Amino acid sequence: MAASLTAAKQQLRSLMKQRLSGVSQDSVRAQSRKIFESLKDFKPYKDASRISIYLSMPASEVQTDDIVRHALDAGKQVFVPYLHKSPLEMPNAPARVMDMVHLKSIQDYESLKLDRWGIPSIDPATVHHRQRILGGPDVHRSDVSTLDLMLMPGVAFDFDEAGSARRLGHGKGFYDYFLNRYLARMDPSGGSLDGPPLLLYGLALTEQLLSASSGELVPMGPHDRNLHGLVLGSGEIRESSNRSI
Template sequence: MALKDQKAALRKRLMVKAANITEHVLRLPAYQNAKAVAIFLSMPGREASTRDIVLNALDSGKAVFVPYLHAGETPKSKVMDMLQLQDKDDFHSLCPDAWGIPSLSKDSVERRRNALGGIGISNHNSGYQQDPPSLDLMFMPAVAFDQSHRRLGHGKGFYDRYLSKYKDTLSGSQSGRPMPLLVGIALREQILPPGETIPADEHDWTVDQIVVADTE
């Protein structure tokens, strides 16, 4: 098979798997009942697309938050925030980054609602006390998951640090809200077989459940 045909076949398989994952997600009671969800925007060709989940959530009137990476306290450090998409037009207007992932523009972030509370990125955000965190559900990517729902990320620790910060902010708000349900999204080949485990320490967060494409 020619390389062009192999790539076309791979794209078709990923589209089928993405549709399968979307069907599973839309049937989740936690998703159906959620008012605010955070979800990663997928890397083309490497991850099952989350596009249709995002569009369904926006159509359903849910508040949808997506990742935004920005400079941290030191020049080389990066911080992840979850900032709100306004609507489907806003989503369709996102431009791909160097990895092809749809990304929020820098000039738009200061007017976006932050899932931690307030408006804009957390470095400049003083609205936490008036607007406490309110996520019901977070969809998380991974390189792999094991049978105990441990997650192997890309090695940057963005999600683990974000969830720890979210927990601290939630505790400080005294709102009484629980942490969001954490749901991993994976292709079948990203699930380790029984007996193989992902090393983890006290800083690593496990997901509550995993949605897996059950079709080849």
């Protein structure tokens, strides 16, 4: 079962890599701009004071530079991905895990260096000065360690028969593992210990949204979580019918 799920996911990733290679940079920029314009007026974004935003690759995915700058300029606390060696000593724990770390300002954001994929990345030497969502034994943990909204990347997205948005990631499991650790701290009522539930929205180019009529589906495993909705390159925001993740 696990092997067939992994194979199905990898097959879809290969298909999407080929499909996205044909999307021009002009189209990516235009769709990213429409997403940004829609997001600015989206109530969950406007209401969020603490948000997580991925920092985008130069091609083949929604560009987030405008969103990061707008959020920082609006006074929101912005958290971005940071990959590091796992501090967890438990069976089957991955060697590397993801946390979300605080960007202090636009100047801080502009000072980030590009990694080998062209993604702006947090310097590990600065991490101990930054607030982290999950923290670890090597850092000072803030009492305030919650998020209001997470804007997520993906390779492909779809809606299941019940109307729930689904996401296929890049295969490393960083977001799934982060969310499982984050949500494990939530109380039984579904609210976090410090506030309302975390909202998860995918940012998707129109080419990344699979249609039911095509026969293409996002394969889902027991540890995969649905999203609350998608912000699409057409400018449309589609909410999940089932708000549970």
